[in-house]
Every structure is written in structure tokens, then in C-alpha cells.
Amino acid sequence: MDLQAVRTFVAVTEAGGFHKAAADLSVTQQAVSKRIATLEQTLGVRLFTRAPRGAGLTIDGRAFLPHARELLRAAERASASVSPGRRPLRVDVIASRTAQSSLMRGFHGAHPEIVLDVMMLVSMDTAVTALLSGELDATFRAVAAPGRPLPDGIESVRVLDEPLQLLTGPAHALADAPSVTLAGLVGHRVWMPGIAPGTEWGAYYDDLVAEFGLTIEATGPNFGSDALLDTIADTPALATFMGERSRLIWPAGHGLRRIPVTGPTPVYPHSLLWHRDNPHPALTALRTHLAATTAGHDAAGTWVPDWALPR
Template identity: 85%
Template sequence: MDLETVRTFVAVAEAGRFQGAADDLSITQQAVSKRVAALERTLGVRLFTRAPRGAELTIDGRAFLPHARELLRVAERASASVRPGRRPLRVDVLASRSAQSGLMRAFHRAHPEIELDVMMLFDIETAVTALRTGAIDASFRAVAAPGRPLPEDIAAVRVLDEPLQLLTGPAHALAGARSVTVAELVGHRIWMPGIAPGTEWGAYYDDLVAEFGLTLEVTGPNFGSDALLDTIADTPALATFMGEHTRLIWPADHGLRRIPVTDPTPVYPHSLLWHRDNPHPALAALRTHLAARTAGHEAAGTWVPDWVLPRDPR
């Protein structure tokens, strides 16, 4: 279906006259008539009847009009989606209250003129595919080092190392501690039902368990953060890990404790990924913003798996 004929049909319907549509579109009345006739041949119906006061929609024309308007709106959105400078910067984060989301909120405060679309994809494979197809402009992920490389057309830089904290209920054996060492966590049940096999965060926690002999339980359905917090608050035998910059809200009577983990401090390595040929002008602004505002912890006293991307030397 020729969109120009659809656009002309809508113009005639709104103007109520062929000449009025011609004036609005800056074309001749004859051209308007030819376009409407071509659309009628495509659809196999009459769209207008001539009347003393101009052109009136037939019953088929009235039925087609809302769909014609939607076709034009879809065409405009499709065009804008690939027009750098006219479309939002599309960024993938892992969760709405994660450290990654906090980085994007800070970027938005620093650059309110840049329109953003923030979305949440499932895993790194999905994110890389979206980067390569242009569905998104950037993604925050934990990225493998050169031994497990990304595709050559995908660039990545490690932008934030987030310390893990232990989250316990008020009756947990470690609830009163100001900090806990990794060794002190051995033998305690750490419940994380949101870990999915084959994901980059699944690989991170697999290595954490293997390195320090921790007991990580992923049993049971993942009902979301509220259910997790309720269970941790009510179950003295369970604790969970939470990123230092993760922002969650729970009722005051839960009495939950966030306890720093030390000796060493496990840190989750957030990297920014983008397609090397992506021309979106706001992408450079995001990279500059992150380089200026984010910082990793010193290597001494922290732990990451040996497969993660090295930190940016800047």
C-alpha cells in the first residue's frame, strides 16, 4: 500500500474537499484525485462520494480512516527509530532498581535534553543480538575477557565495580555484624532464586561459589524482589546477596540488615556494550559521562572471576 495515497486520503477526509487537501499537501487537485483513485483500486472499494459541500466519506471510507491514520503514525515511528538525533537513546539495564539503572538516572539528570528509552533484556546473548540489529544502542552487562570474546563489531568497557552485600533478617546469626568476611559465610544458606543458568550473572555466582565454598540455593520460583525480601525477613536460616547500589524498599518491621562483605570483597563488574558502527550522537555523551563519574575499587581486597573484562585504564 502506497503511503502517499494513504496520506492523501487522510488529508481529503480532514479537509472535506479535494481542493482543500491539494492546498494542504502543496500538490494539484488532479494529483489528489489520482492518488485517491489509486488507493480505491488497491482496496477495491469507494472511499468518497461527491457532494455539494465537497467530498464525503463512504461507509468504507469511515471504516478505513482510523487505520489509515495509524498507518501514518507507524510510518513516522519507523522513520524516527533509525534517524540519529531524532530518536531516543535506547539502553538496556538488568533491573529497574539496579546499579545500572542508577547510572542511567544520573546520566539523565546530567543530560535532560537527551531522550532516553530504558529497557530490560534477559541475558547477554539477547542484548548482543539487539545491539547488532539496532534494536538498542547500549547495554550494561558483565563481559568476558579476551578468552571468551564478544563479536568483533561489539565494543565494551568496564565502567563500575559494585561490591556485594549480605542481606539478612533480624534473627539471622550474622544480623548483628558490622561486616562479614567471605570465610564467615561458609556454611550459611544464601538464597538467590533469580539466578538463571547460562546467564552472565549465573556464571559470576557459579565462580563465586567455587572459589570460596559458599552454599548458594536457587530453588523455588522467582516471585520477584518483594517476595524475596519477605522470605529473608521471616527466615532466620536464609540470607541473600545484594549489590551495594541496588535500591529496594521494604516495610520497617522487616528489620532487614545490609552487611558489607570483606576479605575479599566480591564485586560485580558492570560493563557498557555498544555496536562499533552505531552513529547515535548521544552514545558518545553516555560513554564520556560514565568515564567521568564511575570508578572501580582497588584490585587489592576485592574479587572478580578471572574471565571478566579488565577495567578501563582511564
């Protein structure tokens, strides 16, 4: 059904005639008559009786009027739901206890008036596809891993270099060290069952191993962070890497240690990705907030893969 014709029908009803409705709608009387005729043809009934002193509703016109008004209200609600700034800003943070989630909590604290829809998409391909389709406004990723260029239209900006820390149990040989160098980790077993081949974090750790001769094992099923922490706490021969801003929780009895890594400090390069044609005004607010509240990248004494952008 033509909403323009429905809107014209309501205007004629409220104006009491075609001439006044035409003036209210800033169209010709002929255009009003044509729209009403089209609507009557669509419905198969007459909506008005024409008289020298104006137009009156027929019995069918009176029956149709409340539904016509509801149609127009529904159209207004539908338009408002997707107008820039009216719908929630949809952002992918990958997981709930990561640095990305921490960044979004900071943004929400600074801009509580912006409604957020926080998503957790593990796959970069899924997230980028959602950006291209408009189902997602922004995602946090590491770019650009070898062989994974960003599609046309996708923009990115590096927003955070997150230092890695070594996580050990209380009986690990390095548990009491105030810090550890990458060279000092050679020969120690680092266990990270969450590394998935073909992911950007998989490419990151592959390069870390190749650059510094580390031993990172991704064996065994990934039962999640709780199982990882239980195993690290109970196995003196194993350690794992954790981002400085990761906020995992474990029982006090685990006695886990978070140890800074130096010489150089490996940092994970978090970037914000979005579609350049996305008009959501809150997206600009998010980028401005991140630029103002996160430190710079490529600081002295840090390491990132050569493919991390920008250099």
C-alpha cells in the same frame, strides 16, 4: 513511487516552468523532463500542459499537488525520526532497581536534553542480538563469561565494580555484625532463587562459590524480589547477596540488615556494551559520562572472576 520525481513535480509547479525548476534543483532541463514523464507514466495521467511561456497544471496535476507535498513532508519526518540524535537513545538496564538503572538516572540528570528509551532485557543473548540489529544502542552486562565471547562488532568498557552486601533478617546469626568476611560466610546458607543457569551472573556466582567455599542455593521458583525479601526477613537460617547500589524497598517491620562483605570484597563487574558502528551521538555522551562519574575497577581488596574484562 519515486520521491525524486515527486519532488521535481512540486519544484516545476512552484517555479512555473521546467527551465527554472532545473536551475532550482541543479540538474539539466532534460533530467526534469524525464522525471516528470516517468511520474506521469506511473500515475497514468498528464500533470502539466506545456506552453511557450511555461508549464501549467492539468486538472489531474492540481488534484495531485497537495498529496505530493504531503508525501514529501512524510519523507522528511521519516528521515528525521532516524537521523542521529533525533530518535531516543535505547539502553537496556536489565531491571528497574539495579545499579545499571541508577547509572542511567544519573546520566539523565546530567543530560536531560537527551531523550531516553529505557528497556529491561533479562537475556544477554537477546540484548546482544538487539545491539547487532540496531534495535538497541547499549546494554549493561558482565563480560566475558566463560564460553560467551562477544560477537564481532560489539565493543565493551567496564564502567562499575559494584560491591556485594549480605542481606539478612533481624534474627540471623550475622544480623548485628558491622561487616562479614567471605571466610566467615562459609557454612551459612545464601539463598538466590533468581540465579539462572547460563547467565553471566550465574557464572559469576559459580566462581564465587568455587573460590571461597560458599553455599549458594538457587532452589525453588523465583517469585521476584518481594517474595525473596519476605523469606529472608522471616527465616533466620537464610541470607542473600545484594548489590550495594540495588534500591529494593521492603516494609519497615522486616528489619532487614545490609552488611558489607570484606576479606576480599566481591564486586560485580558491570560493563557497557554497544555496536562499534552505531552513530548515535548520545552514545558517546553516555560513555563520556560513565567514564567521568564511576570509580575505577580492580581496586585493592576486591575480587572478580578471572574472566571479567578488562583485567
